[in-house]
Amino acid sequence: MVDQRVPDGTTEPGRLRTRDVLGAPVMPPAAAAAAVNRLRAGLARLVRAPAPPPVRILEGLLGGLDQAALVAMCRVGIPEHLHGRTGIEALAVELGVSPDRLRRLLRYAATRGWVRIDRRGRVRPTPLIEFLRRGHPSGWRDWVEFMSGPEVARALGQLGAGLAADGDPFETGNGAPFFAWMADHPERHAAFDAAMAAGGRMHGLVLARALDWSGSRRVCDVGGGTGALLATLLAGNPHLEGVLLELPEVVARAERVPGLEVQGGDAFASVPGGCDTYLLVNVLHDWGDQEAIRLLTNIAAVLPDGPAARVVVVEGRVHQRPRDDIATRTDLLMLGLTPGGHERTPAQFDALGRAAGLRRWRTLRLASGDDAHVFVGRVVTR
Numbered sequence: 528m529v530d531q532r533v534p535d536g537t538t539e540p541g542r543l544r545t546r547d548v549l550g551a552p553v554m555p556p557a558a559a560a561a562a563v564n565r566l567r568a569g570l571a572r573l574v575r576a577p578a579p580p581p582v583r584i585l586e587g588l589l590g591g592l593d594q595a596a597l598v599a600m601c602r603v604g605i606p607e608h609l610h611g612r613t614g615i616e617a618l619a620v621e622l623g624v625s626p627d628r629l630r631r632l633l634r635y636a637a638t639r640g641w642v643r644i645d646r647r648g649r650v651r652p653t654p655l656i657e658f659l660r661r662g663h664p665s666g667w668r669d670w671v672e673f674m675s676g677p678e679v680a681r682a683l684g685q686l687g688a689g690l691a692a693d694g695d696p697f698e699t700g701n702g703a704p705f706f707a708w709m710a711d712h713p714e715r716h717a718a719f720d721a722a723m724a725a726g727g728r729m730h731g732l733v734l735a736r737a738l739d740w741s742g743s744r745r746v747c748d749v750g751g752g753t754g755a756l757l758a759t760l761l762a763g764n765p766h767l768e769g770v771l772l773e774l775p776e777v778v779a780r781a782e783r784v785p786g787l788e789v790q791g792g793d794a795f796a797s798v799p800g801g802c803d804t805y806l807l808v809n810v811l812h813d814w815g816d817q818e819a820i821r822l823l824t825n826i827a828a829v830l831p832d833g834p835a836a837r838v839v840v841v842e843g844r845v846h847q848r849p850r851d852d853i854a855t856r857t858d859l860l861m862l863g864l865t866p867g868g869h870e871r872t873p874a875q876f877d878a879l880g881r882a883a884g885l886r887r888w889r890t891l892r893l894a895s896g897d898d899a900h901v902f903v904g905r906v907v908t909r
């Protein structure tokens with residue numbers, strides 16, 4: 528059983544549901560998720576095309592207001608207080624804010640599809656607002672807390688510095704590279720870990736469905752954050768044991784659940800042996816190719832022989848032609864936050880794996896919209 532947060536912020540034992548994590552009653556087929564993403568990207572192009580350049584410049588420059596508005600909504604407690612259909616004045620009284628100013632924020636939110644406002648001016652939440660409530664089992668509110676941190680703003684304010692071959696906007700803006708800076712700022716580090724755990728829960732659920740776990744016994748999540756992925760995966764597969772390898776300061780905050788062993792360490796130095804499945808989820812995109820190959824090489828060194836042995840790398844997909852999707856955004860985010868990290872195409876993962884002596888078997892589309900690149904065994908060299 529995994530500790531699952533419930534809406535009032537307490538915890539109770541239970542299993543995460545697809546509805547709580549993806550917002551859909553059942554896990555959508557990965558092909559359907561990919562088709563929806565393609566369609567949305569195409570529609571976005573259509574919506575932008577007729578706008579004249581000044582409008583598109585302004586829309587670009589004012590795009591940051593989306594983040595500012597989401598953060599403001601969370602700071603005043605709209606997700607916690609907006610439940611059914613309600614008058615904006617009544618909501619303003621509950622929140623202790625100005626009704627006119629709240630109306631302006633909510634009108635903006637309505638244009639983004641975050642809330643609905645009816646003809647009588649009453650507002651009601653959408654599922655997105657539920658996902659942003661403190662204590663929602665998905666934990667997506669934690670992404671708001673992480674992304675609204677001043678260090679993120681300072682890094683993204685220096686994005687241009689990332690265009691130099693060895694540029695690192697995070698270091699330019701904050702004085703140290705991401706993980707070194709985080710180690711010196713435990714509160715912000717914990718906020719980052721909490722945000723990662725939201726993705727971890729989602730991937731735990733998605734991978735539990737997408738891969739066959741019947742032949743696996745012991746799974747190592749390399750750079751697995753506070754263990755949310757493994758806790759979710761183990762909850763649905765009681766025959767599995769999990770090993771979490773993380774930085775020591777992250778391990779100190781890790782979930783403690785039966786069957787989950789936590790190890791503080793440095794994956795660039797070594798990776799624990801004795802597992803049949805090794806996961807790298809949203810880890811390689813933090814690094815340039817040399818570092819990524821080093822991580823894969825360390826895993827290849829301890830990968831056992833046999834049919835159950837595999838390395839599963841989960842990341843967003845870079846398409847040949849640029850696409851308006853999450854992976855294009857996280858690619859730019861990596862440019863801003865990491866020293867050389869980036870998203871990759873399946874062919875690039877193939878090349879990384881080969882350089883580390885691993886053979887890619889196949890790439891699976893996931894219901895989350897990401898890819899799982901499954902490497903099985905080592906490349907035979909003559």
Ligand SMILES: C[S@@+](CC[C@H](N)C(=O)[O-])C[C@H]1O[C@@H](n2cnc3c(N)ncnc32)[C@H](O)[C@@H]1O
Pocket residue numbers: 706723724726727749750751752753772773774777792793794795807808809810813
């Ligand atoms: C982008 S996060 C991804 C976390 C998690 N896999 C997920 O998908 O939510 C990258 C993780 O790599 C961990 N990490 C960074 N350097 C590491 C190292 N040298 N050894 C082990 N883990 C490391 C970080 O602490 C962080 O949790």
